[in-house]
Amino acid sequence: MKEAQPTVFIIDDDPSARKGLSRLVRVAGLAVETFASAKAFLDRPPGDCHGCILLDVKMPEKDGLELQEELVRADCPLPIVFISGHADVPIAARAMKKGATDFLTKPVDRDELLDAIDHSLAKDRENRKNLALWKEARRQVATLSPREYEVMTFVIAGLLNKQIACAMGITEDTVKIHRGRVMKKMNVVSVPDLVRCADLAGVAPVKVDE
Amino acid sequence: MEQKLSDAELMYRTVADFTYDWEYWRAPDGHMLYCSPSCERITGYRSSDFRDRPELLDAIVLPEDQTVWEQHSRKVGISFERAHCQFRIREKAGHIRWIDHVCLPVYDDKGSYLGVRASNREITKYKETEREVREYRDALALLDRTATMGQLAGSIAHELNQPLTGILSNAQAGEMLLSRGDTGTDELKEIFSDIVSDGKRAANVLQNLRNLYSSRKTEFRVLKVHRQVEQVLRILNSEMVIHNIRTSRHMSGSRPRVMGNEVQIQQVLINLIRNAMQSMESGGIVDRSIAIIETIRDGREVLIRVEDNGPGIDPEIAESMFEPMVTSKPKGLGMGLSICRTIVQAYDGRIWAENISDGGARVVFTLPVYREDA
Numbered sequence: 001m002k003e004a005q006p007t008v009f010i011i012d013d014d015p016s017a018r019k020g021l022s023r024l025v026r027v028a029g030l031a032v033e034t035f036a037s038a039k040a041f042l043d044r045p046p047g048d049c050h051g052c053i054l055l056d057v058k059m060p061e062k063d064g065l066e067l068q069e070e071l072v073r074a075d076c077p078l079p080i081v082f083i084s085g086h087a088d089v090p091i092a093a094r095a096m097k098k099g100a101t102d103f104l105t106k107p108v109d110r111d112e113l114l115d116a117i118d119h120s121l122a123k124d125r126e127n128r129k130n131l132a133l134w135k136e137a138r139r140q141v142a143t144l145s146p147r148e149y150e151v152m153t154f155v156i157a158g159l160l161n162k163q164i165a166c167a168m169g170i171t172e173d174t175v176k177i178h179r180g181r182v183m184k185k186m187n188v189v190s191v192p193d194l195v196r197c198a199d200l201a202g203v204a205p206v207k208v209d210e
Numbered sequence: 211m212e213q214k215l216s217d218a219e220l221m222y223r224t225v226a227d228f229t230y231d232w233e234y235w236r237a238p239d240g241h242m243l244y245c246s247p248s249c250e251r252i253t254g255y256r257s258s259d260f261r262d263r264p265e266l267l268d269a270i271v272l273p274e275d276q277t278v279w280e281q282h283s284r285k286v287g288i289s290f291e292r293a294h295c296q297f298r299i300r301e302k303a304g305h306i307r308w309i310d311h312v313c314l315p316v317y318d319d320k321g322s323y324l325g326v327r328a329s330n331r332e333i334t335k336y337k338e339t340e341r342e343v344r345e346y347r348d349a350l351a352l353l354d355r356t357a358t359m360g361q362l363a364g365s366i367a368h369e370l371n372q373p374l375t376g377i378l379s380n381a382q383a384g385e386m387l388l389s390r391g392d393t394g395t396d397e398l399k400e401i402f403s404d405i406v407s408d409g410k411r412a413a414n415v416l417q418n419l420r421n422l423y424s425s426r427k428t429e430f431r432v433l434k435v436h437r438q439v440e441q442v443l444r445i446l447n448s449e450m451v452i453h454n455i456r457t458s459r460h461m462s463g464s465r466p467r468v469m470g471n472e473v474q475i476q477q478v479l480i481n482l483i484r485n486a487m488q489s490m491e492s493g494g495i496v497d498r499s500i501a502i503i504e505t506i507r508d509g510r511e512v513l514i515r516v517e518d519n520g521p522g523i524d525p526e527i528a529e530s531m532f533e534p535m536v537t538s539k540p541k542g543l544g545m546g547l548s549i550c551r552t553i554v555q556a557y558d559g560r561i562w563a564e565n566i567s568d569g570g571a572r573v574v575f576t577l578p579v580y581r582e583d584a
């Protein structure tokens with residue numbers, strides 16, 4: 001899969017900090033976009049966001065924590081590195097609980113900053129890969145016929161063809177045919193792979209009474 | 211006739227002897243003409259002791275309070291008026307007692323001076339309470355000042371952090387460029403120019419701080435009120451930004467001056483503005499603003515009003531809010547306004563608070579206008 005160059009989005013109301021941080025990240029070889037407020041970032045046309053966010057905590061109007069919550073609600077996949085004027089433990093704890101990858105304090109040292117950004121970009125790649133897999137699995141599931149879908153829910157519950165045939169009131173041969181099509185359409189060769197793929201797509205196995 | 215005299219004597223004797231406070235009449239030469247038996251309760255000595263030893267009274271006054279006592283005694287001798295003083299004595303068993311002493315000079319029909327008639331009340335308990343309250347109050351005032359300093363330190367740290375972040379990031383970016391030999395561009399030039407302006411910004415923060423707490427400014431000087439307001443707003447600027455508060459100033463055109471200590475006057479302003487900030491915070495007000503308004507009354511008084519659009523003053527504490535340890539804040543010490551009042555009153559000013567009819571609170575304090583001729 002071809003990926004665009006990642007961007008570090010820097011959101012900080014202070015011009016000195018914003019300018020310095022963006023220069024450092026840019027000189028380190030990464031693309032940078034800067035914003036003077038949470039609102040300016042939210043007003044940006046969404047496009048294909050890819051990279052991570054470097055976010056100041058204390059800002060007038062909407063602060064960093066509020067923006068984080070809003071982004072989490074909106075399913076924005078960009079990892080967030082907080083960068084705060086002072087190390088406030090409760091605030092840091094809150095930010096990390098909401099999924100921030102790091103919480104740095106100003107003034108921040110280059111290595112610490114670039115490490116946190118590297119880590120976030122790796123997480124972003126991972127997120128993206130999982131997202132792509134999820135999308136693919138959903139797409140594959142959507143190609144199944146209702147019957148094939150039903151057979152799949154039995155297969156991933158660990159039932160044998162004979163049991164499935166009995167449960168669905170069809171012949172074992174018909175089950176075999178459906179099963180073959182499921183494996184093909186889901187692009188898997190083994191049952192464990194099918195289980196993983198179905199799980200990724202959010203398909204639940206049939207509940208089997210013991 | 212004789213019977214009548216002894217009846218009268220009995221009556222006066224009874225009236226005099228059955229007093230709770232210690233009463234005496236002392237002749238100009240220091241002799242005790244009368245001393246009520248209640249002196250024993252207070253001093254441990256009997257009334258006969260005072261009558262037999264005229265010097266006893268002066269002797270039991272503590273050495274530290276001798277000056278007060280002597281000055282008082284001299285004054286009574288030459289005036290025709292009631293006189294009052296407080297001093298400590300060492301009673302017979304060695305304990306120290308506080309005495310509240312009121313006396314009148316005695317004259318006969320012909321106007322001859324017949325000595326002093328005095329009432330002494332023991333006020334040791336009252337004095338001790340007063341001292342305890344004062345000590346407690348001093349301790350709390352210190353605590354509050356430390357808390358205020360803590361808040362200020364936080365705000366200064368925030369103000370310094372920004373330019374420091376700029377300087378460090380720029381310098382490290384420059385290092386990276388240099389180590390790569392990437393020196394051909396204008397980037398390095400820009401880096402240096404940014405470092406210089408961030409450095410100046412940091413120096414400015416420190417300069418403002420120095421202006422506020424430098425030791426040479428503990429003295430009393432003639433101060434322009436509007437300058438004090440400007441400085442305080444500069445100091446509180448980052449807090450205002452963080453709390454999303456708009457501020458406005460409406461200063462009198464005649465630039466009134468007052469005599470005072472810069473740190474104390476700024477402390478009053480800081481306390482009042484912080485209170486306004488915190489009340490709006492806790493009141494959940496979205497559109498927050500604080501106005502500082504200066505007016506002059508009769509050319510003699512400067513009125514400084516701090517107005518907010520917060521939830522206003524809780525009527526329950528409106529009466530007592532300037533008393534120490536009264537607060538509406540969950541974590542407040544209740545010292546801020548009390549300190550304000552102490553400072554303002556020390557300048558012969560007044561301070562009060564009221565709710566604004568359209569909402570919000572207003573605290574007003576006055577300071578006497580300084581005039582060269584006054």
